[in-house]
């Protein structure tokens with residue numbers, strides 16, 4: 365039977381960022397454990413969030429430099445309020461392999477099962493390149509799905525990147541009926557390119 369989600373001890377260890385262009389060597393295979401993040405993990409969560417945007421592409425380092433402290437402040441506040449649940453996957457030595465966050469986002473009331481004023485939203489999913497394709501992201505998302513189910517939510521949401529889409533699809537996520545109209549000219553030009561946006 366699947367292990368129940370729950371807190372685990374934290375190491376707060378932040379791996380050094382990869383040199384751009386450095387070859388990616390697979391990390392030695394071994395058990396990867398999951399734990400809840402705390403505010404001590406904010407440097408890691410911010411770095412992983414930036415890694416996510418970098419891999420998705422289309423944002424300059426300058427834009428990301430500006431976004432990092434904003435995300436850090438926002439994540440600290442939301443974690444403090446209990447609305448942002450961070451998850452860290454790490455190997456036996458405490459080296460962070462992946463992370464992600466579940467944001468209990470505000471929602472408008474709808475009739476029926478979607479009457480709740482909050483909705484769980486999966487975000488900031490990132491796996492260190494050398495730890496990819498070992499199931500770390502899938503484990504994190506499965507934890508979130510269990511958490512949401514255990515807390516009585518009828519649905520869990522996300523915006524998928526091109527890399528993330530197959531991972532979520534395998535876990536049962538399906539595309540929704542959301543539409544959008546890009547109002548910023550640069551965004552409108554880019555929006556034709558599939559999978560660039562989150």
Ligand SMILES: CC(C)(COP(=O)(O)OP(=O)(O)OC[C@H]1O[C@@H](n2cnc3c(N)ncnc32)[C@H](O)[C@@H]1OP(=O)(O)O)[C@@H](O)C(=O)NCCC(=O)NCCS
Nearest residue numbers: 416419489490491496497498499500501502525527528530
């Ligand atoms: C998307 C991302 C988070 C996935 O992370 P990951 O830890 O490699 O994901 P998983 O290992 O759970 O699944 C990835 C693939 O590995 C496969 N896999 C899982 N466990 C495996 C194992 N033990 N051995 C071999 N392959 C395995 C899965 O089947 C999956 O294959 P698929 O893509 O063909 O479906 C990662 O690629 C990433 O950080 N990308 C850049 C940022 C990004 O796009 N984030 C998502 C934003 S929505």
